[in-house]
Amino acid sequence: MKTGFVGIIGRPNVGKSTLLNAILGEKIAITTEKPQTTRNAIRGIYTHYSDDELPEDLQMIFIDTPGIHRPRTKLGSYMTDAAIGTLKEVDAIIFIVDDKLSDGPGDKYIVDLLDDVVTPKILVINKIDKMQPDEFAEIYKEYEDLGLFEEIIGVSAKEGTHVENVIKEVAQFMEEGPMYFPDDMITEHPERFVVSEIIREKILMYLQDEVPHGVAVEIEQYKEEEKITKIHAVIYCEKKSHKGMIIGKGGRKLKGIGKSAREEIEVLLGTKVYLELWVKVKENWRDSDIALSNFGYKE
């Protein structure tokens, strides 16, 4: 079997988590239209047995990383470090972009980082579903001229277009090795982590920009009974005013968040779920080492 690790990196919001989910054919990483959604390195396991399309037995562990950006809090530094640290541990790197290199400093910063890394690099130009052909050609040309990438592939992670080409391309860089995980396993994160992420995703979806970046979710109780799983989760936010916004008038917002999270968690767990949500304020937790490690954002 050929096996190895593949890092997925890029600016916030370019579609890293969407690509990971598309490769796995299942949602394990949350995605939203807001930048800086992913906070931890999320590992997704792709196992494939030889067929006509791809005649190899393969197990590739894809690592979806937080978007690389200029950090403004300790949480931000943790996120960026988690992404950059990944570059050293992998056998291949997928760098995702969704516009021209010359459009902003964000991608240039990552290109400079990659310049020092010898690991094979694939450039993925994402969101081709909303790109004109000449726009795609311009982006392609700029990156091709760098001479840094083994391959450049245009995809739509959202629509699943050409995702199989990405898989085939990175497969070339895997090496003979043992199978790391059972073939039916797609992530090593415990279910309660995925559950907390689903709740955080709904908060990001339901609330305006300022609030959700200061939100963390902690699972306080997780009890699997015969017919139902009972979950108590606490939503931490940074300000009292944010607490009010999360709860909403007459508790309506929190109810909406709870309902859509519960429905998705029920599908994930394949069982009925009772979900209770509490909102608490923890001022400036994003700059507190203790809070960061309690929430699992720090070693």
Ligand SMILES: Nc1nc2c(ncn2[C@@H]2O[C@H](COP(=O)(O)OP(=O)(O)OP(=O)(O)O)[C@@H](O)[C@H]2O)c(=O)[nH]1
């Ligand atoms: N049109 C279009 N939108 C996409 C595509 N891929 C992702 N998106 C959208 O782009 C937004 C960001 O996607 P994510 O997958 O969360 O991006 P990310 O790079 O993981 O973001 P961070 O966690 O902030 O680093 C979401 O609204 C996605 O639906 C695509 O192929 N086409």
